[in-house]
Amino acid sequence: MKKVSHFIYSLSAAMVVSVVVGLPGAAQAAEKKAGADKVLLPITVSPYTKRPQENAKAVAEGRAIYARACIYCHGVEAKGDGPVAFYLSRDTAPRPRDLTSGVFKFRSTASGELPQDEDIFRTISRGVVGYMPGFEGMAPSDRWKLVYYIKSLVPDFKEIEDPDIIKMVGTPLPSNSVSINKGYKVYQDFKCWECHGGGGRGDGKKAPELKDDWGFPLPPRDLSRLSAYKNGGESEDIYRTIMAGFDGGAMPSFADFFDGNEEDVWHLVNYIRSLSE
Secondary structure, eight states: OOOOOOOOOOOOHHHHHHHHHOOTTHHHHHHHHHHHSOOEEEOOOOSOOOOOOOSHHHHHHHHHHHHHHTHHHHOTTSSSOOTTHHHHSSSSSOOOOOTTSOOOSSOSBOTTSOOOHHHHHHHHHHOBTTTBOOOTTSOHHHHHHHHHHHHHTOGGGGGOSSOOBOEEESOOOOOOHHHHHHHHHHHHHTTTHHHHOTTSSSOOTTGGGOBOTTSOBOOOOOTTOGGGOTTOSSHHHHHHHHHHOOTTSSOOOOTTTTTTOHHHHHHHHHHHHHTTO
């Protein structure tokens, strides 16, 4: 599986010239141009590059770690039916993930694809706000072994050679009134309010009808509570959520709809973030 590196930023030729010879106004013009350019940049999914080798021994050790840390929610056979699962969200979704199903919400890959290793590592490390604790206190090597064990539960992971990774087109835009207003228009045009509500509080007209793939009611996220975003509240996290969607849940992928108009996504991100500021 490919590793995804940190963002790589490059100065345009005009910016380099302005730095070297001090041409007046060149840097400002280049910076404005850079914001408009559509440059494919990989999504950063994990700051960790060193990890243990993936082999049978690491998988076995990951299983032992799972038995100590995860079994109570995800169950002995990792089907999301641990003894605590019923009490976490008895009547609504999300429930602990059935890790054998091959359906993962938090991905940097296209809808319907399995996640990258780094995606699983990120979820284990961060947790899911309000539902799953983060395990950043666990040694990174142990978290990687958990990743390997979880992958071993889904045979399709062995078939992945070149995953379809969601790319970021451009970079986050300055959050100002112009961008936020454009984002509001995108929010209206794409009818995000039908689920998330006019003020983003998760009270849209379709909210009571939403269910996950297992038939459990699934309330939309209250967008006015940035710290409660399950997939992260940074601009890049929200971009990834919009473009990748949540497999198994009610949030679809919008990658096809924004193809060629990715700047609109960044305006939408600014509007969404403004709801909780």
